[in-house]
Amino acid sequence: MKSGSNLERVMAAGHFAVTAECGPPRGADPDHVIKKAELVKGNVDACNVTDNQTSVVRMSSIAGCMLVKQSGIEPLLQMVVRDRNRIALQSDLLGASALGVRNLLCLSGDHQKFGDDPQAKNVFDIDSIQLIHLVKTMRDEGVFPSGDKLDGAPKFLIGCAVNPFADPYEIRVPRFKLKVDAGADFVQTQCIYNMDVFKKYMEDVKRQGLHERCKILAGVTPLKSAGMGKFMNRMVAGIDIPDSFIKRIADEPKEKQAAKGIEMCIEQIHELKEMEGIAGVHVMAIEWEEKLNEIIGGAGLLPRPVVEHETVH
Template sequence: MNAGPMRAGSRLERVLRSGRFAVTAELDAPDSADPNDVYQNALVLAEVCDAINATDGAGANCHMSSMGCCALLVRAGYEAILQVGCRDRNRIAIQGDLLGAAAMGVKNVLCLTGDDVSAGDQPEAKRVFDLDSIQLLQVARMMRDQGVLLSGRKLRTPPKFFLGAVENPFAPPLDWRPLRLEKKVRAGAEFIQTQYCFDVPRLQQFMRRVRDLGLHEKVYILVGVGPLRSHKAAEFMRDRVPGVWIPDDVIQRMAKTPKAQQAEEGKRICVEIIQQVREIEGVAGVHVMAYRQEEAVAEVIQRAGLLPRQPRVPRFAIPSDEGQGLQRSPQDARQEVAQLSALASEPASANASVQNGRL
């Protein structure tokens, strides 16, 4: 794969460029102001994936912001992917957030349009959609490569980002989706995470077209997968979650399974899909999503034979002094996360310890 020079040197970028099959996972942002809730989820995911997506108001439901989650993840030395949606912020806020995120040490950014407010728990809200996802991508790339804001004002230090976008190969207009992907690549996408894949033949069809366009040489495609919890959950996702396509044979397979074994069957389906997807030329990895089932995500990744993934040890350090922070052994990781979250709730003392770590 020839995808130009190294952009941000993030761990995800290095894994993808090395040609290893990458795994990313989605962190469910908590409805909480307690950093420990983020770390609890991250701890499970970090050991089984190369980077953790922090969702930005997924499904238009209000949770802790992607910024907040990423700040906590980066502070603990985890590899975070900042999700930036266009639903809630205009171009001024988005550019400011991108600078802030880069300053905190976030190196991966996923640009997306975002679910409409009507899908969420506060449908009375105003929808913003000042930019769309492709414009957002180009704005982020412009900040990185040209080192300017949209107005043309120069940035003293441009952000370094590995830029991602999303695609849904399973939603109409099916014949346009590969061309839309091409548009996203032109706008600056360097990796792609797709919507949930439950229909491998449809993905194969999409990937055939992508290869015809030569896009698999220009962009790393990570296919979205996830375990279904039950037959009911599958039907809910099909009917109520925008953009999720689950074919009838998958639904029937879940329905035929006795209730007590449905979660197990869901994981089995997911493992099978991962194994089939791995065989498709041009697929660079998988993106595992499961709402509030971190353990199931870890199990699926393990059973699909995608381990080990060399988890990075959490450490005390500010992001800029990479590698110089106080290193801890993996055994202390859990204890350290508890300390870290205690510190995070007291900004002054957290700063002091960061300073100590630096010295």
């Protein structure tokens, strides 16, 4: 095992994996995380803890991971290269591993312009793909990138993110391949709504054999309303929600739109489960964690499997 994480064991045993995410609070109150964790618990194999997403300052991702872990859920540490140079990245990786975090997602991070402190200096010392390479070097070779030997290598299942819907399309699969070449063990995709584009993307991914080298967790986000879908289409870079998708929700009366959104999310997960090369789903129920149980249960993915350390080698 590379990391021995629960997520790694579940996927290695051939189970369809489930992850979700939990955004740390805009303050120092731990109860916020603990309450969210209660809603996530039992529904997932690991839970992402975001790292100052959209450059809005929040409780640190590592601290959030520890709170999640104390609640009995396996954390998945998101780490962006926007705020830390390679010294800070290495140091935080060692610290997170020492605290028992075993899953990592390497990201660029949204530009600081969008957050609280648009005047902040951006770091981007190395990029997210180089971070993957850095973690893999530390984990597998037991050395710092400088070549010095580590006093204990960090153990992480290394993840990356891809957006099959971003521009330009022709670079989507080559860029994913770069991440796999750099050492990504798993990938979580941007929220998928346009299944036609995603299927085409997966065909290209499979042609390169990337699904055999990297576990693909398909991202889904239930829509609370037709309005939310339209808003995301307009405001979120790289989101592609087909009109037909939104129309199915818009056709429902207002009070039933949320239920329809959940029903469609479940439907999507069923479809993804049947697709070759998909190893699991990443359910991003944004500020809607109380629905995770309904969605994941509805998709027939509960209870989550328990895979002991000994059963996989």
